[in-house]
Structure formats: structure tokens, C-alpha cells
Amino acid sequence: MTAPQWTAQQALESVFGYSQFRGQQADIIDHIVAGGDALVLMPTGGGKSLCYQIPALVRPGVAIVVSPLIALMADQVAALQQLGVAAAYLNSTLDFDDQVAIERDLVSNALDIVYIAPERLLQPRTLELIQRCDIALFAIDEAHCVSQWGHDFRPEYRQLALLAQQFQDIPRVALTATADLPTRDEIVERLALEQAGHYLHSFDRPNxxxxxxxxxxxxxxxxxxxxxxxxxxxxxxxxxxxxxxxxxxxxxxxxxxxxxxxxxxxxxxxxxxxxxxxxxxxxxxxxxxxxxxxxxxxxxxxxxxxxxxxxxxxxxxxxxxxxxxxxxxxxxxxxxxxxxxxxxxxxxxxxxxxxxxxxxxxxxxxxxxxxxxxxxxxxxxxxxxxxxxxxxxxxxxxxxxNPPETYDATRYARMALSAIYRTGQRFGTGYIVDHLRGAHGDRARDLGHDTLSTAGIGTDLAAKQWRSIVRQLVALGYVRVEQAYGGLQLAKGCRELLRGERVLELRADRRSQKARRSAKKELPPIEIEDEPLWEALRALRLELAREQDVPPYVIFHDATLRAMLAARPNDVDELAAIPGIGAKKRQAYGQAFIDAIAQHS
Structure with a gap:
């Protein structure tokens, strides 16, 4: 596209086909467009990508998106190209000629967005190439990878602080869907984002x-x-x-x-x-x-x-x-x-x-x-x-x-803790449960455990109930599991419970057969009379996706097809009112979907 000088609102409507920003998107985008750095925590599906894609279209130059996901870059770029955005990726899957062509487009400002893996970005040749470009912004996606305490640690991410040193006037935005407080602090430290604006969207996914x-x-x-x-x-x-x-x-x-x-x-x-x-x-x-x-x-x-x-x-x-x-x-x-x-x-x-x-x-x-x-x-x-x-x-x-029943389990918890202690703190759950229920085998008799005061004191509970109690005692920190052989041992927190100084409420054992109520439906059901058109729209989407060699959702999301189904537009211009259909997609696919709707009217 090598975009004209859009405003953010114009880019949202014309390119992406939406009329309104969600949550803090507008504030984040305005901050980045104005040249500010940002740390964005937003749940998966919350619209993080727009927070750097729209500034990439509004600011002059090309946006460099640092992503660890080589296997998915092609699909991400294909989705942007479907919208008319001049996007590309640089990674090891490209042959030499394609790589040269993309690098040429990059230097000549013919691209809006380029995806690069951190390993490639940090190569001296790539950094030298980018130095010759007009850069709109750097977006560091999956930024939690910078944290050594995170769950997807990538050592290369920790070197990305050099972007702050070598490109001091270029805005940088770090984005992630999940980071606890220590991980957030490390992202800020490792990526030199001390002066960045912090935008924490709700982590809630109510659906x-x-x-x-x-x-x-x-x-x-x-x-x-x-x-x-x-x-x-x-x-x-x-x-x-x-x-x-x-x-x-x-x-x-x-x-x-x-x-x-x-x-x-x-x-x-x-x-x-x-x-x-x-x-x-x-x-x-x-x-x-x-x-x-x-x-x-x-x-x-x-x-x-x-x-x-x-x-x-x-x-x-x-x-x-x-x-x-x-x-x-x-x-x-x-x-x-x-x-x-x-x-x-x-x-x-x-x-x-x-x-x-x-x-x-x-x-x-x-x-x-x-x-x-x-x-x-x-x-x-x-x-x-x-x-x-x-x-x-x-x-x-x-x-x-289905609120679980709870009960005063203090007495049973003390039984279990006493049994673990008296049998030597070296046996697993099955042995302790059998001991409490008096189901002693030869080994227990050889060890003299069948004569202990805790032997058989729990016969009023089934084995499954005892396992639930032990499992909850482990989860609550009263019992720990020895790692070499899986033996149960008393933890420090159990002392007050054993002395009778604490009351313990546990949840009753779950009943797997209990019926579960399903989630509230936020979308109306597809009526029987609408099913032929619904299937026709999905079939058309699949056919177009195969022609373009992209996933079906890159053509249109289900939510967009649902909106078509409800609105039954009569011409291509009316598609402008359907969320998720921008100008490029109306031009490319609009008439095909209008014809499909007409055939079923």
C-alpha cells in the first residue's frame, strides 16, 4: 500500500473495516504515532496487532515487527496483504532472490510492515540494512520472551535493548498477552523502556x-x-x-x-x-x-x-x-x-x-x-x-x-497428617490411603504399620475421598511430595493444623457426572431456515481461501459472516456497514458474497 497519510481513524475504517477502536487502542495508537514508547499488555484476541499496525500506516516509513514466530510470519503477512497493506517478512524460509527483492523494497520505502525474527534482526548485516531505511517504529511482539522467569524465554530477546541505543528517536512498543509483575519489570529493564507509557488492558476473557x-x-x-x-x-x-x-x-x-x-x-x-x-x-x-x-x-x-x-x-x-x-x-x-x-x-x-x-x-x-x-x-x-x-x-x-460443596475437613486432615508422620514420611498416596482404611498388605505388616494408632482410623471414607483430601493438602501446602520416590512428607505449615489450632475447609470430592451448564451464548443461534445460506457463505469463504492459499479466517471471520447473515446486504456498498470488511476486501470479494446472499433470498 505504502499508505497515504491516513489518520488512525481513517486507517481503521478503510483498511480494517471497523468503525470504533476497542478499550485503550486509540490511546496507545495516538501515543505511538506521536513518537512515544509503549508497553502494552493485552489479552489474546484483544487487538494488540492493531496497536502497531495502524501506527505503521500513519507514520512515515516502515514498521519493523520483531516476532519469534517464523512458522507463522507467512500467514500474518498474507492477512495484511489481503487488506492491501504492503507487508513482507525476512526469515530463513526465503530463497535468495526473494530475500534480495524484499531488502530492495525495504530500503526504497516500498513496504509498510516487515516481520523479522530477533536472531536475524541482531545480525550486523540486518542492522546495517535497517540503518539505511526510514523506520516508522519497532514493535517487539511476545515481549514476555525477554524474561528469564517467563514461560517462553528466548535469550535473543535480551539483546534487543540495542535498538534503544542505535535508533534513539524511533518509537518502540513491546507487546504481550501475559506477564506477571516481575516479568513486566524485567521487560522494562531489559528493553530500556523506563520512559515508556504503560497500557494494561484487563486480562479478563469473559467469553x-x-x-x-x-x-x-x-x-x-x-x-x-x-x-x-x-x-x-x-x-x-x-x-x-x-x-x-x-x-x-x-x-x-x-x-x-x-x-x-x-x-x-x-x-x-x-x-x-x-x-x-x-x-x-x-x-x-x-x-x-x-x-x-x-x-x-x-x-x-x-x-x-x-x-x-x-x-x-x-x-x-x-x-x-x-x-x-x-x-x-x-x-x-x-x-x-x-x-x-x-x-x-x-x-x-x-x-x-x-x-x-x-x-x-x-x-x-x-x-x-x-x-x-x-x-x-x-x-x-x-x-x-x-x-x-x-x-x-x-x-x-x-x-x-456449579458451586462445590465444602465441609469441615479438620479431623480428616489431622488423620492424614498423623498417618504420614507415623509411617515415616516416605510412602506415597496409595499406601497412606490404604493405611487409613485398614487395607494392610504384607509390606505394611512386615513394617509393623498395621499396629500403629492411625491404622484403619479412616474406614468411614472411601479411597477416592481420601485421595481428594491428600491432593488438597498438597495443593494447600500442608504436605509436600519428596521428589526421588514420591513419598509424602509434612510441610512447615501443618503444625497448627495438627495441634487443632486451625479449622480447615476443603471442597467435597467432585462428581464428574454432575451436569455442566454451558457458557452464555453471546451470538444468536443460526435458525434452521438460515442454515443453507450460512453453509453457502462458509463454502464460498473456503473456496476463496484455497484460491488465495490462505486460512479461511483471513478472508472473513465467522463474526463477519454472521453479520452478513443477519443484515442480508443487497449490494457491495452495503457491505461497508459490516464489521471486518474494509475497502480492499469489498473490492476483492464483495460481489461474490452479495451473489451468494441473493441466491438464497
Whole structure:
């Protein structure tokens, strides 16, 4: 485009097809256009990209976007090109001739936006090239990667402070969807943003329903969840290991789902192929490790499922944030059991990180465990972790929709703690539960544990109830798990409880069969008589996407098709009133969609 001198409002309307900015977007954009630096924390789907894309069109010169996502740059650039923006990327996937052509366009100011990975940007040749260009701004996306305590640490990000030294008069904006207070401080320090404006959008994603279920038969639980609530819809399933990713994808495929694996052990070609199918086809489920997802722009991911415990609240928030980017209802569903906590703690202790980092990781895991065992609003707890207060129960998480019963568990907790102590603090959950219920085997008799005062004192509770109590004692910090062999040990905080100086309320064991109320629908249902036109619009979008070799959402989001369905425009000019249809897209696709609507009127 090599844009004319737009105002920000003109660029929003003409290029992106929206009439109003959301939240703090207008303030952020005005600040950057005026030459100011900025730190922007905004949830996934909140519109971070516009905060640098519109200033790139308003300010003279080219915007350099630093992104860690080589695998997704092509799709991001394709989406901008569909809008008529002169965008390109420089990375290792280009052949020599294409690289030379883009560098030539860069120097001649023929481009509005160029995406570059941090490793390439920091090469002396690239820095020398950029010195010869008219630069509008630097945007540092996924800025949490700068923090050594963050969940996606990239060492190269820490060298980006040189941009402040070598390009002192060029505005820099750091953007991320998730960063707790220590991570924010480190972003400011490492990127020399002490004078930057800070823009903290609410972390709340009200369209996402948060739910946690107890681990049982994980694969069957996952299938039941998808069948019941998200049949035929796109989703992401996160697993801890590569092996579990492949097993889960294979199991879902054999059960009739379109499910693909994604992890770092696959070849680059296979990863790219599976990612492309997920982005470009309807209803694909991707089973992945955390290697997948950062920067994914697919708006219609209807669920994110964790069949293993995430490492931290930051990772959980980032990963669940890939659901419902279009604002329509979505689900963040997680399975959790004590085994997850044991495995995660073992990974921390057996890792090669220095003790200071292990201490931080233990704290993050403790916060994650406490979230899983909540009896109060999950959304309020999640937002509180990021320093944001949520004044009342949200009404859209499992603990709000189906409030868990709580009970005075002081007596039972003291039994469990006493049993752990008297058996030597070296046995796992199963052994302690059997001991409390009097189910002694030969080993217990050989050790004399069947004669202890705690032997058989808990026969009034089922084994499942005792496991729930132990799991919550671990999550609340009264019991810790020895890492080498998984033995339960008393933690410092248990002393007052054992002495009877503290009352402990625990949540009653979850009933997996209890019905779950679904999220409030923010979009009207598609009526039966409208289904033929709805399917026709989706089919046309898919056909155009295949012709352009882009994901369908790059043509139009579902929300835009819904608006067409409701408005039934009669000519191309009326499409200007449909959110998400800018001038370039009206010109390129407008008549085709008007014809499809006319055929079904």
C-alpha cells in the first residue's frame, strides 16, 4: 500500500473495516504515532496487532515487527496483504532472490510492515540494512520472551535493548498477552523502556468458560467433553510429553475426529503441514506440547483442553487464551490429579536450572495447584494472579456455575497428617490411603504399620475421598511430595493444623457426572431456515481461501459472516456497514458474497 497519510481513524475504517477502536487502542495508537514508547499488555484476541499496525500506516516509513514466530510470519503477512497493506517478512524460509527483492523494497520505502525474527534482526548485516531505511517504529511482539522467569524465554530477546541505543528517536512498543509483575519489570529493564507509557488492558476473557475436572480415564473424558460440547469444532489439546501428544492424536483419530499431532520432535515439514491444516481447514483438533500456539491467529478455536497440568499460571493463561479470539463462547477445560503435581515437581528438581530459578518455578507451580483446588471463582483467582481485582463471582466458570460443596475437613486432615508422620514420611498416596482404611498388605505388616494408632482410623471414607483430601493438602501446602520416590512428607505449615489450632475447609470430592451448564451464548443461534445460506457463505469463504492459499479466517471471520447473515446486504456498498470488511476486501470479494446472499433470498 505504502499508505497515504491516513489518520488512525481513517486507517481503521478503510483498511480494517471497523468503525470504533476497542478499550485503550486509540490511546496507545495516538501515543505511538506521536513518537512515544509503549508497553502494552493485552489479552489474546484483544487487538494488540492493531496497536502497531495502524501506527505503521500513519507514520512515515516502515514498521519493523520483531516476532519469534517464523512458522507463522507467512500467514500474518498474507492477512495484511489481503487488506492491501504492503507487508513482507525476512526469515530463513526465503530463497535468495526473494530475500534480495524484499531488502530492495525495504530500503526504497516500498513496504509498510516487515516481520523479522530477533536472531536475524541482531545480525550486523540486518542492522546495517535497517540503518539505511526510514523506520516508522519497532514493535517487539511476545515481549514476555525477554524474561528469564517467563514461560517462553528466548535469550535473543535480551539483546534487543540495542535498538534503544542505535535508533534513539524511533518509537518502540513491546507487546504481550501475559506477564506477571516481575516479568513486566524485567521487560522494562531489559528493553530500556523506563520512559515508556504503560497500557494494561484487563486480562479478563469473559467469553471463555474455565473448568477443571478430576483425572480419570483422560482420553475418554476428553472425547466425552468434545462430543458433548464441541463436536465438529476446532480445538487445541495440550499434553506434557511428545509421546502423549502422539497417543492422544492417534486415539482421537481412531475415534473419528480429525486430530493431528504437533511437537518439536516432528520434522519441520510435518509440523508445518499439520499447522497449515489446523489453520486452513474447519473442525481440526491439534494435539500439542507447548511448542505450539504462540501467535496463532485462528479466531474460531472453540476449546483448549489440558490433559496434563500446565507449569504455571502464565502458561495456562497464554494457552487458554488461544480459544475464542473472535469473542464467541469458548471453553478452557483441564484435567488435574495429584500425579500431575508430582511429575511437575520432579521435572523442576531434576532440571539443570540454578536454585534461584527452581525456587521461582516451585512458587509458580504452587499457584497453579491452588487454582486447580479452588472452591471459589476461578476467574477472580486467575486475574488476581496478574494483579487485577475481579469484584464478584464471574458466573462463567465451573465453581460459579456449579458451586462445590465444602465441609469441615479438620479431623480428616489431622488423620492424614498423623498417618504420614507415623509411617515415616516416605510412602506415597496409595499406601497412606490404604493405611487409613485398614487395607494392610504384607509390606505394611512386615513394617509393623498395621499396629500403629492411625491404622484403619479412616474406614468411614472411601479411597477416592481420601485421595481428594491428600491432593488438597498438597495443593494447600500442608504436605509436600519428596521428589526421588514420591513419598509424602509434612510441610512447615501443618503444625497448627495438627495441634487443632486451625479449622480447615476443603471442597467435597467432585462428581464428574454432575451436569455442566454451558457458557452464555453471546451470538444468536443460526435458525434452521438460515442454515443453507450460512453453509453457502462458509463454502464460498473456503473456496476463496484455497484460491488465495490462505486460512479461511483471513478472508472473513465467522463474526463477519454472521453479520452478513443477519443484515442480508443487497449490494457491495452495503457491505461497508459490516464489521471486518474494509475497502480492499469489498473490492476483492464483495460481489461474490452479495451473489451468494441473493441466491438464497
Amino acid at each position: 471463555i468458560q474455565y473448568r477443571v475436572a478430576e483425572h480419570g480415564n483422560a482420553k475418554q473424558q476428553l472425547a466425552d467433553f468434545i462430543d458433548r460440547e464441541h463436536a465438529g469444532q476446532a480445538g487445541i489439546v495440550y499434553c506434557l510429553s511428545r509421546r502423549k501428544v502422539e497417543e492422544t492424536a492417534e486415539w482421537l483419530s481412531n475415534a473419528g475426529y480429525t486430530a493431528l499431532a504437533y511437537h518439536a520432535g516432528l520434522s519441520p515439514a510435518m509440523r508445518a503441514h499439520n499447522q497449515s491444516r489446523f489453520l486452513r481447514e474447519e473442525g481440526v483438533i491439534i494435539c500439542a506440547t507447548v511448542a505450539f500456539g504462540m501467535g496463532i491467529d485462528k479466531p474460531d478455536v472453540r476449546f483448549v483442553a489440558h490433559v496434563d497440568l500446565p507449569a504455571s499460571m502464565e502458561a495456562y493463561y497464554q494457552e487458554t487464551g488461544r480459544a475464542g479470539r473472535d469473542g464467541a463462547p469458548a471453553t478452557a477445560w483441564m484435567l488435574y490429579g495429584l500425579g500431575d503435581a508430582v511429575q511437575r515437581r520432579r521435572m523442576i528438581e531434576q532440571g539443570n536450572a540454578p536454585e534461584e530459578r527452581k525456587r521461582v518455578e516451585r512458587g509458580k507451580l504452587d499457584a497453579m495447584l491452588a487454582y486447580c483446588e479452588l472452591a471459589t471463582c476461578r476467574r477472580a483467582n486467575l486475574l488476581d494472579y496478574f494483579g487485577e481485582q475481579y469484584p464478584e463471582p464471574c458466573g462463567n466458570c465451573d465453581t460459579c456455575l
